[in-house]
Amino acid sequence: MASSDPVYLRVVADIRRQIVDGSLPPGAPIPSRAQLTRKYGVGETAARHALRVLAAEGLIVGRVGSGHYVRARPVLLPLHRWRFPDHHAPFGADIQSQGARATWEWRAEQAEAPPEIAQRLRLDDSAPVTRTRYVFRGDGKPVQLATSYEPAEFGEPAPEDTSRGLISRLSALGVKVTEIVEQVYTRVPQPAESDVLALPAGVHVLHVERTHWSGERPVETSDIVIPGDRFRLVYNHPLPS
Amino acid sequence: MASSDPVYLRVVADIRRQIVDGSLPPGAPIPSRAQLTRKYGVGETAARHALRVLAAEGLIVGRVGSGHYVRARPVLLPLHRWRFPDHHAPFGADIQSQGARATWEWRAEQAEAPPEIAQRLRLDDSAPVTRTRYVFRGDGKPVQLATSYEPAEFGEPAPEDTSRGLISRLSALGVKVTEIVEQVYTRVPQPAESDVLALPAGVHVLHVERTHWSGERPVETSDIVIPGDRFRLVYNHPLPS
């Protein structure tokens, strides 16, 4: 930390160091604004800004009227992507495995494929697709938002399909899924997503773009949004012998 | 956006809306602080704070002396996890596939397993392990930081091993890797990581905990840190027929 750096970064760096090296354990109170100004000899603005930066980094949380506290490193629950334990596992099996009761809401509707989805499904722009939106919950708490797109020709999923899984359903239609491709990245949640997932400020989401393939043909693609502060994705990859 | 919300959020919401709906395209200038105070009838503080929030979200960038501009949505380059194109692909193959020249530095050393690593490798605490740190670059730009741990009995990797891949090397030692498990989550980078990866403020990283298994025995585990603003992870999963 060069001495030419802004003073508020000096405060940030010092507190951060204490948090990561454990001298400020989870739950420990951070000095208040007034205390910081005295301790570091900086102005209110710098003290306040330092606390804001640390809060944005997720290292501390502020409680109005009480103070700032070191945030407990959250336990990141595993979400097993596919093969849990097999491809025909019912919806929410991975959530249930955490001892939580899995529930979900969904609604299917006909729509025109937006450009990006059309590309992913190798359809023409505005081709008819079935869009199904899901909200998954574990013990009532929202866990995943998903929007799934299929070519309209497969029809809408029936209510009982959602507990059976996509692969079984497509199989019944004579479509054999041969490969799943998932692309994972992280991004800032959109306001609507923060709302539904009840995300605290500063939390990112994991975004999974999943496509089911039948040979060379994409038969379903979906966008899955997962709170980045509560979950990690688990990918198993058995090697051929 | 309820009217009871803080005023700065009103400004944030309005500008964000214009960015996501495209009326402010990438590169477009955002009104300056002075203009915002007039346009929305708010104080300097609120205008400034709104810009800061949008910048933290990654939607805009500020350029000192010039103004704030809508950030171009970065293209997220794919990093193909395993099978690229086969398990024996050389290091950096996925980076090369992007037309970039892959280079890396690494250093191996003996160490005592920290508690978490010991647990992942099913060793006793402080058991001897070989720790190898890597920095991967594509066209000189840092792409991945990785720290790999193996039981010390496998010895240190030789220079030529790093271009051959772990699976070949273990195979030569008579250890057959049967499964790879990757756990993916997102988090805030540590200062050292921001440094090496040259991360702009507010960018998260993808953290991959990877373990190579030989039957029931973990034979290697590593922590891989990837800039979240430039890459997405791609997982292929062929289904058994």
Place this chain on the structure above:
DNA sequence: GGCGGCAATTTGGAGCTCCAACTTTGCGGC
């Protein structure tokens, strides 16, 4: 000893101001 309410503290929103460093623009002179 227990309980209720008040006062002190704390966060977070919001306002205003000054300044250094940098970019952009436009004007004047060559």
Place this chain on the structure above:
DNA sequence: GCCGCAAAGTTGGAGCTCCAAATTGCCGCC
């Protein structure tokens, strides 16, 4: 017509202040 410099505009750091809402601890009363 072009170059260079000065002025104007902009960001980002930093300071101070006031206030509403919430929490917490303490004091006094029953």
